[in-house]
Amino acid sequence: xxxxxxxxxxxxxxxAETLRKxxxxxxxTLVGDEQEPPYSRMALPYYLVQQIAESGTYLRKSSDHFSxxxxxxxxxxxxxxxxxxxxxxxxxxxAVPYDKLLIATGSRPVSPRIPxxxxxxxxxxxxxxxxxxxxxxxxxxxxxxxMGAGFIGCIILEALAxxxxxxxxxxxxxxxxxxxxxxxxxxxxxxxxxxxxVHVHTSTKVxxxxxxGGSFSVTLNTGSTITADLIVSxxxxxxxxxxxxxxxxxxxxxxxxxxxxxxxxxxxFAAGDVAQGRDFSTGEYSVQAIQPTAAEHAQLAARNMAGxxxxxxxxxxxxxxxDTLGLISSSFGLWMGAKDGQTSELLNRDRYRYxxxxxxxxxxxxxxxxxxxxxxxxxxxxxxxxxxxxxxKERLLEDPTRIMEAxxxxxxxxxxxxxxx
Amino acid sequence: xxKALQLEPEKCTGCLQCEMxxxxxxxxxxxxxxxxxxxxxxxxEGRFAPYTCTxxxxxxxxxxxxxxxxxxxxxxxxxxxxxxxxxxxKVCTIACPFGTVNYNADTxxxxxxxxxxxxxxxxxxxxxxxxxYVDADHTGLDRMRAHAAQTIPRx
Numbered sequence: 001x002x003x004x005x006x007x008x009x010x011x012x013x014x015x016a017e018t019l020r021k022x023x024x025x026x027x028x029t030l031v032g033d034e035q036e037p038p039y040s041r042m043a044l045p046y047y048l049v050q051q052i053a054e055s056g057t058y059l060r061k062s063s064d065h066f067s068x069x070x071x072x073x074x075x076x077x078x079x080x081x082x083x084x085x086x087x088x089x090x091x092x093x094x095a096v097p098y099d100k101l102l103i104a105t106g107s108r109p110v111s112p113r114i115p116x117x118x119x120x121x122x123x124x125x126x127x128x129x130x131x132x133x134x135x136x137x138x139x140x141x142x143x144x145x146x147m148g149a150g151f152i153g154c155i156i157l158e159a160l161a162x163x164x165x166x167x168x169x170x171x172x173x174x175x176x177x178x179x180x181x182x183x184x185x186x187x188x189x190x191x192x193x194x195x196x197x198v199h200v201h202t203s204t205k206v207x208x209x210x211x212x213g214g215s216f217s218v219t220l221n222t223g224s225t226i227t228a229d230l231i232v233s234x235x236x237x238x239x240x241x242x243x244x245x246x247x248x249x250x251x252x253x254x255x256x257x258x259x260x261x262x263x264x265x266x267x268x269f270a271a272g273d274v275a276q277g278r279d280f281s282t283g284e285y286s287v288q289a290i291q292p293t294a295a296e297h298a299q300l301a302a303r304n305m306a307g308x309x310x311x312x313x314x315x316x317x318x319x320x321x322x323d324t325l326g327l328i329s330s331s332f333g334l335w336m337g338a339k340d341g342q343t344s345e346l347l348n349r350d351r352y353r354y355x356x357x358x359x360x361x362x363x364x365x366x367x368x369x370x371x372x373x374x375x376x377x378x379x380x381x382x383x384x385x386x387x388x389x390x391x392x393k394e395r396l397l398e399d400p401t402r403i404m405e406a407x408x409x410x411x412x413x414x415x416x417x418x419x420x421x
Numbered sequence: 422x423x424k425a426l427q428l429e430p431e432k433c434t435g436c437l438q439c440e441m442x443x444x445x446x447x448x449x450x451x452x453x454x455x456x457x458x459x460x461x462x463x464x465x466e467g468r469f470a471p472y473t474c475t476x477x478x479x480x481x482x483x484x485x486x487x488x489x490x491x492x493x494x495x496x497x498x499x500x501x502x503x504x505x506x507x508x509x510x511k512v513c514t515i516a517c518p519f520g521t522v523n524y525n526a527d528t529x530x531x532x533x534x535x536x537x538x539x540x541x542x543x544x545x546x547x548x549x550x551x552x553x554y555v556d557a558d559h560t561g562l563d564r565m566r567a568h569a570a571q572t573i574p575r576x
């Protein structure tokens with residue numbers, strides 16, 4: 001049996017390891033087109049601030065990890081997929097036959113169509129190579145412009161600000177992290193950044209970029225112009241589906257998969273950022289592009305590729321955690337609220353503390369937090385377990401900080417009950 | 422045989438000595454906010470409940486870690502954070518559905534219960550045996566795991 005995986009990010013690597021465990025005899029081939037050993041993009045910001053060495057970004061730390069597991073890692077680019085002959089054609093010329101194929105090609109940054117966007121010296125922070133370039137240019141006092149204050153933008157923001165650069169952020173939406181934070185939380189993050197000396201322009205677009213000697217001259221839709229020595233673009237990502245063009249494998253935003261992570265070709269599966277998988281909260285299929293979902297997809301895909309019956313995706317809870325210059329925020333599930341749902345909210349603007357819980361009936365369906373670092377995962381637990389909160393819902397409406405008590409009180413044997421359970 | 426922490430809320434008086442012991446053992450200071458075990462207060466029921474990582478088989482934290490900084494301790498079976506590998510991305514803190522992996526802003530790393538390598542200080546400190554470290558088969562661990570399995574469906 002030949003299992004072939006395209007893409008050596010977290011989804012590809014987890015799938016390869018899971019397959020190795022489930023089907024010890026099978027051939028497992030992992031094809032990745034970057035020159036480094038499989039690494040984590042999530043760790044790049046920490047590399048950027050020199051908190052870790054390049055090797056600290058590697059997904060697996062021992063150098064013989066993949067050979068020890070007998071996983072054949074190929075550094076090559078896949079040129080095309082031949083579904084009829086069940087072969088993956090490599091750019092270097094060879095072909096790899098497959099019985100089951102997993103597409104885990106991830107996503108890539110997209111650039112807005114702006115005059116000057118293709119000038120040299122404008123970087124996305126996406127690959128280790130990008131990070132090296134940014135690290136070399138983001139120096140104390142350097143004027144740095146960050147385009148985009150979404151999740152990825154905010155993660156890089158931290159690294160750029162820590163480098164001592166004079167940082168300006170431009171976001172076209174009306175708040176920071178618009179796809180993860182509501183108005184209140186997004187507004188607080190903006191205020192926090194400004195308090196730390198970062199210039200933040202929301203509801204603002206870059207309309208043109210020109211090179212002016214050694215630096216850039218950037219025109220905004222507000223009419224003003226700013227100067228920058230370095231421009232970092234974080235204006236969104238898009239699934240890498242190009243490889244499937246003309247193959248007949250169905251795509252929408254990402255690759256369409258069923259609850260077994262299987263595409264319309266029963267021998268081809270997809271996982272991670274490239275897969276349009278089931279969302280736990282909505283039941284709809286969407287691209288989540290987050291690490292825990294990539295790992296979940298990968299494990300499920302591998303189990304299905306190995307022929308395990310009943311490995312069905314219940315849906316992944318969309319969730320994120322973000323550290324913006326020390327202000328920690330997270331959001332889960334239907335953080336924007338459910339239809340006919342109820343909200344419990346606690347805000348301390350001066351201390352940048354915020355907690356917002358969303359209920360449907362007496363079940364937690366979403367949450368947003370700011371400044372919360374303790375027990376935050378229980379929000380995911382309550383959402384994913386669909387725990388009926390009963391009396392605890394009223395208590396959480398009064399005091400949303402009692403999430404751990406609500407979880408323990410609703411699910412664990414406490415006090416007298418413990419004796420009879 | 423693997424051992425596990427047995428937590429019995431009905432025996433807990435809320436004295437918080439477990440939190441002090443945990444903090445001192447792991448951080449060298451008496452600071453309950455740095456404790457890996459927490460005692461939760463239930464005023465309405467007049468109860469206290471100590472709670473920490475159950476070292477669950479699913480190991481959500483371990484699978485969510487992007488840099489292999491959480492590993493299984495071969496001796497105790499606990500899921501341990503390798504502090505020198507952890508980059509502080511906090512994904513495990515949102516992935517753990519029990520809320521028992523926490524971020525420590527002072528170190529920029531996450532912390533969780535590692536059973537103190539096999540001699541949990543919380544159990545030693547507990548004066549009422551609400552926290553004991555016993556053979557896994559004999560504990561309420563099965564009860565806790567049953568709850569975990571019931572509340573968090575596996576994919």
